[in-house]
Amino acid sequence: MKLTKSMKSNEVQRDWIVVDAAGKRFGRVLTEVATLLRGKHKPCFTPNVDCGDFVVIINAEKVEFSGNKLDVKEYYRHTGYFGGVRSDKLADLLENNPAKLYRLAVRGMLPKTNLAKDMIKKMKVYAGSEHPHTAQVAGDK
Numbered sequence: 312m313k314l315t316k317s318m319k320s321n322e323v324q325r326d327w328i329v330v331d332a333a334g335k336r337f338g339r340v341l342t343e344v345a346t347l348l349r350g351k352h353k354p355c356f357t358p359n360v361d362c363g364d365f366v367v368i369i370n371a372e373k374v375e376f377s378g379n380k381l382d383v384k385e386y387y388r389h390t391g392y393f394g395g396v397r398s399d400k401l402a403d404l405l406e407n408n409p410a411k412l413y414r415l416a417v418r419g420m421l422p423k424t425n426l427a428k429d430m431i432k433k434m435k436v437y438a439g440s441e442h443p444h445t446a447q448v449a450g451d452k
Contacts, residue, residue, distance in 0.1 A: 318357040323350075325433075326364045327444060333370035340374060341413070345420035348430045361426050365433045365444075371409040372438045381405070386415060410436040 328347055332340045346352055350362035384401040404412040413436045421427040435444065 316355070318355045318360050318362050320360055323355075323360065323362045327367065328364050329367045329369060329442075329444075331369055331440075333373040335374060337374045337376055337416070340368070341416050341420060344368065344413075344434065345417050348417065348433055349421065358422075359426075361429045363430055363433060366435070367442055367444050368413060368434070368436045369440050369442055370438075371413060371436050372405060374405075376401070386412075409438050 330340060330344060330347075344366050347366050348363040350356050350364070353362060356362060381402040382400070385398040386401070386404060387396060387398050389395050390397065401412070414431060414434070417434060418427065418431055421430050435442065
């Protein structure tokens with residue numbers, strides 16, 4: 312009789328996965344990224360261990376939205392003072408700070424535990440196609 316093996320945090324092997332968001336729908340990219348960050352695509356998935364991979368999102372500004380979400384959808388935040396509700400339009404966030412937009416959206420798809428902090432740190436977002444996370448070349452010693 313075989314038992315299910317639970318992963319431990321020091322046994323997890325993490326990969327670097329590049330996701331190109333150009334021409335894809337925003338929500339579809341986010342669900343793919345949230346699955347990769349959580350580690351649900353691996354056969355050794357354990358819910359209470361951060362077993363996800365590092366995810367690099369490129370071409371973040373070239374993502375598509377359905378309908379008129381760019382003009383209508385707003386993200387709200389509060390400063391902590393009375394009357395301190397501020398709102399940012401989706402189009403402004405996408406243009407000025409796409410990393411914040413992706414972080415806000417993916418954070419809602421991750422579990423509401425302390426593991427989510429570690430998972431969201433493994434996501435890197437870049438507006439263009441250039442990113443500094445290239446493969447390391449083995450050099451001569």
